[in-house]
Amino acid sequence: MEAKEQALFIQKDISMANFTTYKTGGKAQYFCLPKNIEEIKQAINFAKENKLDFYILGLGSNILVGDLGIKGLVCCLKDFEKIKIKNNTITALAGTPLDKVIATSVLNNLGGLEKLSGIPGSVGGAVFMNAGAFNGETWQNITSVEVLKDGQVKTIKKEEVKAEYRKVKGLENCLILSATWALTEPADKNLREEILAKRKLKQPLEYPSAGSVFKRPVGDYASRLIDSCNLRGLTIGGAQVAQKHAGFIINYNKATAQDIRNLMKEVQKIVKEKTGFSLELEQILWGDFKN
Numbered sequence: 001m002e003a004k005e006q007a008l009f010i011q012k013d014i015s016m017a018n019f020t021t022y023k024t025g026g027k028a029q030y031f032c033l034p035k036n037i038e039e040i041k042q043a044i045n046f047a048k049e050n051k052l053d054f055y056i057l058g059l060g061s062n063i064l065v066g067d068l069g070i071k072g073l074v075c076c077l078k079d080f081e082k083i084k085i086k087n088n089t090i091t092a093l094a095g096t097p098l099d100k101v102i103a104t105s106v107l108n109n110l111g112g113l114e115k116l117s118g119i120p121g122s123v124g125g126a127v128f129m130n131a132g133a134f135n136g137e138t139w140q141n142i143t144s145v146e147v148l149k150d151g152q153v154k155t156i157k158k159e160e161v162k163a164e165y166r167k168v169k170g171l172e173n174c175l176i177l178s179a180t181w182a183l184t185e186p187a188d189k190n191l192r193e194e195i196l197a198k199r200k201l202k203q204p205l206e207y208p209s210a211g212s213v214f215k216r217p218v219g220d221y222a223s224r225l226i227d228s229c230n231l232r233g234l235t236i237g238g239a240q241v242a243q244k245h246a247g248f249i250i251n252y253n254k255a256t257a258q259d260i261r262n263l264m265k266e267v268q269k270i271v272k273e274k275t276g277f278s279l280e281l282e283q284i285l286w287g288d289f290k291n
């Protein structure tokens with residue numbers, strides 16, 4: 001389908017390999033990088049007028065895009081970036097890297113976000129997913145988020161949503177514009193350094209990936225279950241269960257998205273057969289896969 005009126009900043013056939021941390025996958029039929037709310041609204045209108053599916057992309061660190069690509073408009077917020085500190089609160093626009101917010105808060109001696117250090121997502125992605133690590137979660141210190149819903153900018157207070165494990169109820173059909181955290185002095189610089197060092201030691205950061213592939217099942221850990229089936233190093237095409245961390249699949253050697261998808265399915269099948277646990281994907285699949 002050809003879009004009727006193509007807004008100036010909307011591009012066609014853009015490879016998602018450049019905008020996702022797996023560094024593979026097909027093309028987005030339409031793609032844009034808005035820098036302000038007006039451009040975000042223009043993008044939404046463009047999708048509506050042309051009856052296109054609308055996808056909000058942050059830093060692409062939790063998404064696998066199928067090799068056959070995405071039909072619709074991918075609106076990537078990575079250029080919608082700003083941090084503001086006022087007294088003990090920090091507000092950041094959705095495209096700001098979460099880790100940049102944490103580095104800035106620590107530099108200003110504001111503590112509370114240190115445990116999230118090193119999560120490579122954007123503020124919008126972290127808020128949407130309630131990203132977390134080391135017993136910390138994105139929503140712990142949030143006071144409110146600003147969203148675009150039904151064409152209107154709205155403020156949603158923390159009490160109005162239910163933040164759960166890697167999902168938030170109450171943000172349906174919302175494009176997150178910014179988040180505000182209330183922090184306390186002092187910051188724990190050592191904790192941040194410790195966590196960054198642990199990530200470097202335990203995670204295969206030298207390869208493209210999208211972090212933990214599966215959610216933590218009730219009563220166990222996905223990586224422990226995968227490990228118990230001796231699946232470290234299992235390879236399909238260019239995709240591999242990381243040697244360094246069984247919960248990660250890495251783009252080891254020019255993997256296609258299908259290689260990664262096939263390996264996800266293979267791990268799920270073997271773990272189910274050997275342990276009885278059904279592993280559920282934490283990562284999000286976009287677009288079309290061959291199978």
Ligand SMILES: Cc1cc2nc3c(=O)[nH]c(=O)nc-3n(C[C@H](O)[C@H](O)[C@H](O)COP(=O)(O)OP(=O)(O)OC[C@H]3O[C@@H](n4cnc5c(N)ncnc54)[C@H](O)[C@@H]3O)c2cc1C
Nearest residue numbers: 058059060061062121122124125126131132133176210211
């Ligand atoms: C090496 C590595 C380590 C990781 N470690 C962790 C970890 O410790 N803990 C953890 O929780 N995750 C981890 N992740 C996964 C990932 O970083 C998080 O899920 C992150 O929150 C995703 O943010 P993003 O901007 O990349 O979102 P994307 O992957 O771009 O998008 C994820 C979802 O959020 C939605 N979304 C994004 N922005 C917005 C917005 N502004 N408004 C509405 N919806 C939006 C998208 O539509 C999509 O559904 C890791 C990933 C990698 C590669």
